[in-house]
Amino acid sequence: MANISLIPCGDFKTRYAADTTIFPTRTSRNFAILGVALLLLCPAFMDRYWLNLCIQIGYLGIAALGLNILVGFTGQISIGHAAFFGFGAFSSAWLSNSFGIPVALAIPLAGVMTTAVGMLFGIPAARLKGLYLAIATLAAQYILQDFFSRADWFTGGTAGTIAEPFSLFGYAFDTDESFFYVVLVYVVVMYILATNLMRSRDGRALVAVRDHYLSAEIMGINLTKYRTMSFGISSFYAGIGGALYAHYLQFVSVEGFTILFSIQFLGMIIIGGLGSIMGSLMGTAFMVLLPEVMQAITTALSGTAIDAALNLREAIAFLREMAIGLVIILFLVFEPDGLAHRWKQIKAYWKLYPFSH
Amino acid sequence: QKIPVGHLADQSGATSDVGVPFGQGVADALAYINKNGGVGGTTMDVETVDYGYQAPRAISQYKKWSSGSGKVAAIQGWGTADTEALTGFVGKDEIPYYSGSYSGHLTDPTGKGPHGSKPAPYNFFYGPSYSDGLRAMLMWAADDWKKKGGSGKPKYVHMGANHPYPNAPKEAGEQLAKELGFDVLPAVQFALTPGDYTAQCLTLKQAGANYAYLGNTAGSNISVLKACQTVGAQVQFMGNVWGMDENAAKAAGSAANGVIFPVRTAAIWGGDAPGMKIVKEISKVSDAAGTAYRPVHYVSGICSAFYMKEAMDWAKQNGGVTGPNIRKGMYQKKDWVPAGLEGVCVPSTWTETDHRGMDKVNLYRANVTGDTGGSVDELVKAGTIKLEKIATVDVPRKPEWLGW
Amino acid sequence: MNAATATAAVTPASAPAPVPGTAKAPLLSVNNIEVVYNDVILVLRGLSLEVPEGEIVALLGANGAGKSTTLKAISGLLKTEDGEVTRGDISFAGERINGIDPDKIVRRGIFQVMEGRRIIGDMTCQENLRLGAFTRRDGGVKDDIEMVYHYFPRLKERTGLAGYLSGGEQQMLAIGRAMMARPKLILMDEPSMGLSPLMVKEVFSIIRQINKDLGVTILLVEQNARMALQAATRGYIMENGKVVLDGTAEELRNNEDVKEFYLGGGNEERKSFKNLKSFKRRKRWI
Amino acid sequence: MSGAPVASPRGYAHPADATRAASPSDTIFEARGVSLRFGGVQALTDVGFSIRKGELFSIIGPNGAGKTSMVNCISGRYRPTDGKVYFKGQDITGMTPNHRASLGIGRTFQNLALFGHMTVLDNIMVGRHHLLKNNFFTGSLYWLTGARKEELAHRREVEEIIDFLEIQHVRKATAGTLSYGLRKRVELARAIALKPDLILLDEPMAGMNLEEKEDMARYIVDLNEEFGMTVVMIEHDMGVVMDISHRVIVLEFGKKIAEGTPEEVLADPRVKRAYLGEDDEEDEAVAPPPKQEVA
Amino acid sequence: MTLLFQLLVNGLIVGALYGVVAMSFVLIYKASRIVNFAQGEFLLIGAWTCWWLLTSWQLPFWIGFPITLAFMLVFGIVLQVVVLRPMIGEPIISVIMVTIGLSIFFQAMMKWMFGVFAKPFPTIFASPTVNILGLDVQTVYVMSLVISLLIMAGFGWFFKYSRMGLAMRATAFDQQVAQSLGISVRHMFAMSWAISAMVSAVAGVTVGVVNGVSSALSFFGIKVFPAVILGGLDSVAGAVLGGLIVGVLENLAHYLDSQWLNWGNMYEIAPFYVLIVILMIKPYGLFGTKDIERV
């Protein structure tokens, strides 16, 4: 995961404030703002299929960012993220169903509830490291899943529970077009919060714990606190993501939050780039779009000459799944550091051009 | 102008062992309909998509189908994952959703039933609900107990994973079992994947269970059957609709011998019924030679597709093939069978307030004798595997059972 | 290049001269190599050096000059760090070896003692030593372990995991491991780092012994220039990825600049470290 | 210790009296009968010494003598199996390392222990952890909670340290890719950023050439004299130890075998035998230093 | 009481099977620190291969089984050469992700090649069950028990004493150093993948014989994680012991559940609770080596 330590030419800062901004240059910042503005227009020209994909990328991206904070920034692998995602979904539904709390409020509250649960399951992090910790999170996955199917009062048991649509001032955001904005706001806010976190004290402490926990401790960082807290923060993100998911589908069922889903979350951040905030979103997009692209290819193929010649028919579904696996493998073989890394290299290339060598 | 129709199937995912034959049945039937006049002369534009039993993919696919100009008139769906996730959406978008998920709550279109859950006005399925299937088997079991001259109360146990699908009929079944005079034992759980379930069988044996419901899909049911055979637990197993079929009987071998399960059609492949002729024709869509053996799910898939087709026929004549019209089309007749499939599909009735289509459940017994190496075709032909109809049970449409 | 500061005896490095007094080809010769890390960071810019068979050659230079990089380029380990030799070539015993996998290079007889000890922490000393002899197939491994214990008796006492050894003990183990391999050429990266003065002396005498008794050629990277130039027959001094000065050890020892910047104290007495406060100089041949 | 900039130009108070304190109340650290064992290995046996405020104190000894272990006992990485350690009169034996850091103990490591994937700047900012007040909540809200102001104030001080150690040019570089010598310097910077009263340096000059050692020595002397930090240093280069330290203890096999001024210790025959070696071929390096002149 | 006793016996027997799968994890982990998420698919591939040889070629088990093992050996090597070799030196977590990709790939491929239906194994043992201490047990379980014990003893020796075993451990510890010692990292990896694939095939065939072969078998791959961790990630004997413990725990939990608690699902969840408790007491499992924490 070697980094390039070059400072692009033309990077002269005269004030420390200017050196700590989120966007290194004015142009990049303007581009980001423009990007968000363009996204605001999406519902006008995208159909529900695309909006749905964007919404999926949105809420999964928030949860993936949480996992990246835990895995990428703090170095604690978790294979139980889907359970926390699910907990957020159930919490939000429960809060709004049982207590009549408006959904707009229930979502952040669900985030807080999930944080608490996350910290509870983060306690082993004080003593466990690496894969031992990872398997402890696997235990969290199974224990929570079991809890979901048992706790009728909370989750509706195995039958699942309905979740109210998101509404604000009496306006219900129950279409893809309107819910898109809800997710967009959450994505922007959550990503900015994370960016801020990572450039301030506690974020740095998390990274320090990842890179060298022994010296981090000697630099005054309370390992137990930060390791547990990292679980908390990550669960908070998972909870928010899950809550958005719940109010989008308006139905939550235990079935959705399996270990495979947890592994998919891991896939998102590894492909996006560990320890990269924007990478989380890119990785999510990759993992969400990959099956869709493969499906599109499959659809395009079926009925064509190739299909007829090879008699794909039944095979095609399996070939598609195999292709998904293969793309993941190939991607990692050629880009083991993730999308964010490639993105950085592209940027560096252009900045340093023609002196890229 | 074609009628766009969506078809979600699981060909590669966790439930593909039953998803493949069912999906094939649906797809072949739709293709056959198109070849033979379509819906009142208009052909359907069917897109079959394998979603690998992953809800998010089902949702994206649904969004594709439900938006824009190509909005589908109806969808042939598949399992618990997609059906549950989409129930709300199809209700709102008014797209009839025919699925292979038979959870009781999908039979309550208004959500006003005694066990009121979310309304499912656009969900249809062909077959007995999981609960009704289990009720039928319990009624049969009560009889069976008497017939066999068992003394005392028979003991009943619900088995399955703690998941939406195996659990769907759990309470309904235990309730009825009590009413029928069973001694209801605590439910026994086993995962949805194959594994070692010797422990479960040992406890069954120790508790002296007489009748056990297997709520899972075939893969893990086989493990239970085999383990119980090994430890010698003498239990009459009753399988779920999806929990037992020709393939499962083959895989479980002699352990599957004697298992009871509901079959949705009035006749199975090779059976004698007027409608079988069309079924054979349909089968040729994907098997030109016409030699393949088609398991029970395939035939059920055909019925599912044909009910939709007839509702579309009605809709076409009454204001156009739109979701709401197709839904109305489903309500037009009583105890009806799609034209041409007489004796294959079981007469069913849907009403605006009650989507429990079937009130007669056919129970079959799997008879397995000897070694089950070789293909299902051969085994059935040789009589090694035989599905034998043992009863047709009336499950009345009691109002208190609506949506349960 | 500030040639004026170099004495006449020293050959400017830009054109590597054949090693005086040796007619046959050197065991190792590095020819004008360029090394790039991560495809962008140019670290070695046309470095050349030669190591004649049977000699000890010292490679000196400031931190970050590229000494370790040079050794890694020779041993092939550069590959494992995203580095690449983009120009020039390296030949060992007459054969070109750049681009070959590090483990194959070891089989050809080049063994590197890496900077920072790098022992296998979760194995015992003995297991570490046995691993040193991984490429050997002869039966002398047991005897050689005893030989290493003879040189470093402390290692024999430590029966626990090597990861718990003190820094100096680990350094001894790393050197011992190289002895176990019985290579033709050992590349030593700062073998005296972290050793006590007594131990430094011992390590250098061991280096001499390895060289003399076992006939191993040694390329030695050292910060302790004084000791290194005493042990070595020849020396190279590098700055910023290039060799800037080379010559026999004798010549280098007497070079004024080397004296001032590497040996401490040119003409005058040794300066006290205490008095250096706020006094700053910048050398450089470039 | 608030986030606001401190009055003194470098942010460090000059001690009223930089010269060596004599009275025992000036003891900043004391070890009493410290023993440490790891299974069968007795790393330290009954070691006791005290360090005065403002002192530059060296620990020397053969490899494996227990020097690093001793420093680990001070910084809290190890807990002595026996004995106690006191810092500013307080018993800190059972205290966690992070707690000790906030009391004012900073250190560098024998084997580099930088945060390899962070920039040099961030590495040093981590050193300021216990001085910063913002937390994950206020930090996330950055602009709204004063976190930004605080960060910038501390950034300014960190830049002072960067200037002092002359590592401006690698400020933004990833620490893991630096050469050995620079990494050592960054580590020192990180330790200084803690604003410690007692700084522990474990072989700060290992792997450096003469010139770099000179630089390093200069920084250490500056730290001690200008910034008033008490310094504990482990070093194998006798020249440096003799020249700059005020007092030295010698460990061998986990036991203290000598203590005193550099000259006294050097004269001790036991030290000669155990540590320096008897022969005089290399004596030049450990020759008595020339007279010190204090700048 | 007999029920409890029978459950315990069953736990041991099934546990041994978990132990075999756990061992195949440990093998790869020990040589490369990679957690192989495709282990379940290895199982599946082994089971299908053997099934195919036995049904399509009508080979007797005692010929088909060794051929399966040989095939898996080659398969492991090919897989390593084609897919994992380019990943040498890349971050471990990326390699782990590759194994996830492999798992998706092979899962689909197996379904494609062998269909989606569960298929029964031909009868292999003359007497399908053996009575052990009053419990009827599938004969094949006994076979896997014996094989697993043999494998375990073999690997115990291999890693402790053989030259290759040492080299594998060195590779896991630090690839760069291993290469500098002349160890071919590629060979080590290829070897570990080959052996691991072979060992998983033993488990795959066993499970296949008992339950019939179907894609769902691959679930075993994840199921044994607790066993691996319980024993200690890098301990072969630990893996087997971990497997036995998990097996017994499952059965014990089921006993408690069915007799008194009636919570349901305990047999699946209880091992995880116990796992967490054990890890809190022994953070490296029962036999895992502690990470060396030194500064």
Ligand SMILES: Nc1ncnc2c1ncn2[C@@H]1O[C@H](COP(=O)(O)OP(=O)(O)OP(=O)(O)O)[C@@H](O)[C@H]1O
């Ligand atoms: N893996 C790497 N990626 C990027 N740059 C590197 C890498 N390794 C070394 N460098 C850079 O290459 C240059 C030379 O490093 P090298 O380690 O060879 O120096 P050195 O002469 O051995 O110094 P020292 O005496 O400190 O060990 C340094 O500027 C360093 O930053």
Ligand SMILES: Nc1ncnc2c1ncn2[C@@H]1O[C@H](COP(=O)(O)OP(=O)(O)OP(=O)(O)O)[C@@H](O)[C@H]1O
């Ligand atoms: N965590 C530990 N576990 C076991 N033994 C240890 C541990 N830490 C240190 N030791 C042992 O204690 C002894 C002293 O080690 P220490 O690191 O303190 O030596 P040192 O004086 O710093 O030596 P050097 O100058 O070589 O760094 C060594 O023999 C070492 O093997």
Ligand SMILES: [Mg+2]
């Ligand atoms: Mg170096």
Ligand SMILES: [Mg+2]
């Ligand atoms: Mg030390």
